[in-house]
Amino acid sequence: MIDAPSNPYLFSALLGVVHGVDPARGWLFVAFTYVHTKSLYRSALVFAAIGAAHAASMAAVVLPLVQLARDYSWLFGIAMVLLGLLSVRGIHLVTPSPNMGVLYVSAMAFAYGVLHGGGVALAPIICGVDVGAALAVHVYAMTMTMLTMAIVVYRLLGFVALRKIWLNYDLIWGALLVGLGTYLLAAHAL
Amino acid sequence: MVKARPDPTLYPSPRDAMRAPPEDLAYVAALYVGTGVEKRDFIAVVDVDPKSDTYSRIVGTVEMPYIGDELHHFGWNACSSAYCPNAKPFLERRYLVVPTLRSSRIYIIDTKEDPRNPRIVKTVEPEEVVARSGYTKFHTVHCGPDAIYISALGGPDGVEGPGGILVLDHDTFAPLGKWELMRGPQYYAYDFWWNIPQGVLISSEWTVPRCYENGFSMECLSRGEYGHRLHVWDLNKRRHMYSVDLGEENRMVLEVRPLHDPTKLMGFVNVVVNVKDLSSSIWLWFQEDGKWRAEKVIEIGAQPSEGPLPPPLRDFKMVPPLVTDIDVSIDDRYLYVSLWGIGELRQYDISDPFRPRLASTVKLGGIYHGAAHPSGAKLTGAPQMISVSRDGKRVYVTNSLYSTWDNQFYPEGIRGWLVKVDVGDGTMTVDKNFFVDFGEARAHQVRLRGGDASTDSYCYP
Numbered sequence: 001m002i003d004a005p006s007n008p009y010l011f012s013a014l015l016g017v018v019h020g021v022d023p024a025r026g027w028l029f030v031a032f033t034y035v036h037t038k039s040l041y042r043s044a045l046v047f048a049a050i051g052a053a054h055a056a057s058m059a060a061v062v063l064p065l066v067q068l069a070r071d072y073s074w075l076f077g078i079a080m081v082l083l084g085l086l087s088v089r090g091i092h093l094v095t096p097s098p099n100m101g102v103l104y105v106s107a108m109a110f111a112y113g114v115l116h117g118g119g120v121a122l123a124p125i126i127c128g129v130d131v132g133a134a135l136a137v138h139v140y141a142m143t144m145t146m147l148t149m150a151i152v153v154y155r156l157l158g159f160v161a162l163r164k165i166w167l168n169y170d171l172i173w174g175a176l177l178v179g180l181g182t183y184l185l186a187a188h189a190l
Numbered sequence: 191m192v193k194a195r196p197d198p199t200l201y202p203s204p205r206d207a208m209r210a211p212p213e214d215l216a217y218v219a220a221l222y223v224g225t226g227v228e229k230r231d232f233i234a235v236v237d238v239d240p241k242s243d244t245y246s247r248i249v250g251t252v253e254m255p256y257i258g259d260e261l262h263h264f265g266w267n268a269c270s271s272a273y274c275p276n277a278k279p280f281l282e283r284r285y286l287v288v289p290t291l292r293s294s295r296i297y298i299i300d301t302k303e304d305p306r307n308p309r310i311v312k313t314v315e316p317e318e319v320v321a322r323s324g325y326t327k328f329h330t331v332h333c334g335p336d337a338i339y340i341s342a343l344g345g346p347d348g349v350e351g352p353g354g355i356l357v358l359d360h361d362t363f364a365p366l367g368k369w370e371l372m373r374g375p376q377y378y379a380y381d382f383w384w385n386i387p388q389g390v391l392i393s394s395e396w397t398v399p400r401c402y403e404n405g406f407s408m409e410c411l412s413r414g415e416y417g418h419r420l421h422v423w424d425l426n427k428r429r430h431m432y433s434v435d436l437g438e439e440n441r442m443v444l445e446v447r448p449l450h451d452p453t454k455l456m457g458f459v460n461v462v463v464n465v466k467d468l469s470s471s472i473w474l475w476f477q478e479d480g481k482w483r484a485e486k487v488i489e490i491g492a493q494p495s496e497g498p499l500p501p502p503l504r505d506f507k508m509v510p511p512l513v514t515d516i517d518v519s520i521d522d523r524y525l526y527v528s529l530w531g532i533g534e535l536r537q538y539d540i541s542d543p544f545r546p547r548l549a550s551t552v553k554l555g556g557i558y559h560g561a562a563h564p565s566g567a568k569l570t571g572a573p574q575m576i577s578v579s580r581d582g583k584r585v586y587v588t589n590s591l592y593s594t595w596d597n598q599f600y601p602e603g604i605r606g607w608l609v610k611v612d613v614g615d616g617t618m619t620v621d622k623n624f625f626v627d628f629g630e631a632r633a634h635q636v637r638l639r640g641g642d643a644s645t646d647s648y649c650y651p
Contacts, residue, residue: 023275098387159202
């Protein structure tokens with residue numbers, strides 16, 4: 001945890017993995033779409049839509065904030081602690097259906113990307129490096145984790161595995177945000 | 191209370207749920223409404239663990255605070271639908287959501303602290319629900335991925351319609367309002383269930399409170415006020431799409447039972463009476479070329495009888511089967527059917543849902559059979575509410591239909607009972623050692639701790 005933020009690319013990738021393994025963030029919906037439509041094309045489309053929407057949501061949050069993050073990282077520390085406390089309750093936007101339009105899926109994934117506060121966590125860490133590259137690393141890590149989870153659970157483990165692997169990621173993510181925010185504030189104070 | 195790990199009684203698929211441990215307690219709605227006894231209705235806790243010293247006995251009760259509620263159906267605050275994508279399986283299955291059919295209250299009962307002595311932790315009063323939703327007379331409870339859904343038979347005056355579906359907050363149990371955004375021609379209500387992945391909800395029709403509260407009404411029947419349709423809804427858009435008419439002669443369309451495997455786009459529903467010949471029927475509703483249809487797959491005829499018949503049947507000299515409840519085992523292998531008039535519980539093999547095959551029958555009570563329990567106990571009434579265990583090996587049955595209707599069809603009086611049937615491969619045996627006598631109280635729906643075959647819906651096969 002202490003080491004990761006000192007390597008912005010690694011941190012960006014780790015954050016992608018954390019998002020990717022959460023069943024509520026995409027992979028389960030991809031597997032669910034395949035189970036109910038038996039269409040590889042449709043599942044691939046849903047996967048691509050979630051990936052692209054996530055990339056867009058990260059860019060939409062991070063790019064405008066980069067300058068602010070360079071000058072006032074403590075502000076982000078406070079924001080992260082607050083977002084972390086809020087995210088413990090989780091976000092519930094819509095009950096998905098495999099027949100849902102791809103644009104709708106994209107809009108949902110975009111909204112989740114923004115509301116979850118991943119961009120706010122990312123901005124102060126990657127503001128000192130090539131922001132575009134760091135975002136690309138994040139999205140790549142996130143989508144590859146998603147794809148792996150979807151395939152492994154559908155092909156190997158079966159959905160019964162959800163009983164073991166579906167931890168309350170809202171709690172984990174909330175704790176992570178609070179921890180990181182505190183770290184940023186501490187770093188600023190020192 | 192938010193948890194870090196999923197509740198162990200929730201299962202992603204019906205196949206997983208079949209492997210659940212056997213139930214140890216059953217919660218049974220028990221009522222005094224209609225019996226002449228001025229007492230409060232209660233939920234009875236029955237020990238169903240054969241290894242326990244108190245097996246087949248009532249080991250606890252929770253009394254309602256008022257007299258005259260008429261408990262009927264009830265359900266859990268959380269169930270396996272919480273595993274649907276971006277629902278959250280971190281709700282605990284711990285509260286029984288107990289609506290009342292006559293007084294329009296909703297009780298929330300906590301079973302966690304002491305499962306044998308549950309207690310009421312919240313009461314939603316009728317004024318609040320009516321103000322929020324315009325609904326009264328609450329019936330079926332289903333836990334959705336996003337909220338608790340409760341069907342209602344009455345409109346705001348509690349006499350006429352339209353009935354519909356009320357939405358209750360998952361966490362606070364506050365009534366949120368009417369579920370329907372566009373109800374189309376739907377007016378009568380009763381039961382509902384859904385296929386969550388397909389985004390479809392199917393609802394059925396009994397009638398309005400005016401036509402059932404004071405008993406079965408010949409006038410209402412002749413005016414065509416008992417329903418004969420299914421309604422198909424868009425679950426996500428909350429809109430009525432179209433109705434499926436089961437025919438003018440088929441009246442009282444009751445229990446909606448989808449197959450548990452969500453990739454099978456079909457389910458069953460029972461029709462209580464055909465007005466031409468008093469038969470009952472069971473219909474398969476299914477999707478074909480993107481459209482939902484229904485087809486009659488089981489017909490059970492009335493039995494001629496010279497014996498003493500209750501007032502509503504005297505002129506007919508026939509005992510109608512009165513199929514009032516059906517239930518599908520979680521493996522989608524058997525359909526259980528109550529013949530509340532004749533006095534039978536039937537088991538149909540539904541390996542081919544379009545051609546159900548009668549696998550076995552047991553006789554329990556009934557206007558026609560009047561069969562006793564194998565223990566020798568006299569059985570008033572007949573099989574009515576069915577509850578199938580998650581592993582499909584045990585079926586629990588009670589005998590009350592509805593207070594005023596009980597009095598019409600069984601005028602000698604109904605003493606509530608709960609019996610258990612052990613299921614083999616295409617066989618049923620009534621457990622001689624399991625007979626719960628509720629005395630003057632009447633027994634209605636049974637909910638097994640941890641869930642049963644009509645409490646949970648699944649998003650994965």
